[in-house]
Amino acid sequence: MNETLDPGSWQYRGLNARAPSLSTLADTLNALADEGHPVVAVTADLQYSNGLIGFARKHPERLFQFGISEQNMVSAAAGLATTGFMPFTATFASFLALLCCEQIRTDIAYSALPVRLIGHHAGISLGFYGTSHHATEDLAIMRSIADLTVVSTADGAQFAAAIRASMTWPQPIYFRIARGHDPVVYEKPAPFEFGKAIIHEEGNDLTIIACGTMVHPSVEAVKRLRSAGRRVGLIDMHTIKPLDREAIIAASRRSKCLMTVEEHNVLGGLGGAVAEVLADLGGAPRLVRHGIMDEYSLIAPPTHLYAHYELDAKGIESRALAAIANQGLS
Template structure:
């Protein structure tokens, strides 16, 4: 891009990016509908217009988009400042950098003053594959969950992400959305209902209840269907909202099932499993708990499919774990 050229929907540089990075993540759909519905949306991105899924919003409303360049920390502080003017800023960035590199700015500039900034942390978990441990976001829930006023949502497919973003309209304070690469298999139909702080129950189970979020929900759903067809009783809760956690749903499942199995594309320390463990311990639950995810280590490097298989986050791996618990 030449020194004088601006990144505009009609520029050659933008068109090239549109071909290389199509809007796989689809947050543009929700941002467009939110803005056209009256929400004062402003989108910000540290030079990740297309790979962050904001290309369509930028193309339709370029005046509502700010490309901040590769300066994630400044982007968060800019969003906090915009929020004080009445805008609702949406910051899109790679999860590993948005949650970890910008933790200080999120803590002091956004959460402390309860600004309505929405964070779209994409390429979370192991989805960056060959980019390596520096780009794998397996600690983001753990570093953001202790922040006061912070809401954390981990949608499991595009339809749920759209519904979760639309549910932010009347929500006070910041929200962190944890999303993958936009290649997640379909689970929900368009128009699925979503309430912040409420789990989506797929099955009730008395032997094992799986509580999952994000990417592992789809393979867990396949496993639950298969084992239930064999005569077992396997429940499944899609705990898309990690904070505030649906305490009633956890306790109801723990009161009915012999074992609770949490599954997350995240370190088992500080994430969904830790949140569920806190609720069960504080309420004297007698159900057994097993947390499944990445075992307190830096993740390996490889294609995402291979990493999911290695960490038993794919269908076969989850099935092996559930069968072990059933036995």
């Protein structure tokens, strides 16, 4: 898809490129470049949708524009990394993870190059653009690639912290972010450490393990559940790989049931990763995987889709209550 718009406007087909997470990308890269880090940005004709136009205006020599040739873009990013640069390569998550899977695996991960892949507008956040533009398989694909770190941040502040932390991280990274309209979960500066989950609450009845866009509605759902006397915990599992196994094991010993929440197919993503840890333990508590149930996502405004799939606060609360009831705890 080609991107055309008035250069004086930040509005593109209803998407606001100045929204928190996406402006964060340009703002953080500008700061890192000013500090002397060898960062460059690479995109496929989406510099307005991902906010990299803000980086291009300040550091025009550091933005590489490839048009709608995403596979070439990823291979070129690998080439840039061999010359001492740290490329941040950004396009829609559906294109990056699916279309460019071979280039990510062979040119970047197999070659152990410090490329940072930014899959934006992930999950079902592109709404009316259609199922072909929804990314509900990307976590499963990316976490199956050896030596590739996979991160799904909750908001702009956490994304900025993750970008900064990546300056000293040895592996290539796939960052999964949403549209950039993310509600605030963390104040700046946000806590972030690769492979170290953030414990919001501890609970004996149920622990919700969420990632990315699902952290904020999970926070709201847990507030309601706890105010009603339910002993429900919440973990922000921002790093899908390497996974914080210790946090999962601790929650499994504390809670009678675990529930993963993700804007992704329930197969292979966060739910699959947690299930693998619990299977290794043997005799672990029941796990409920909440997300998109192995189907192609529908076409509608994102808000309608979140309600339909019960991925809003109300839906997550309802699923949590059902999980608690199934344990005989209601």
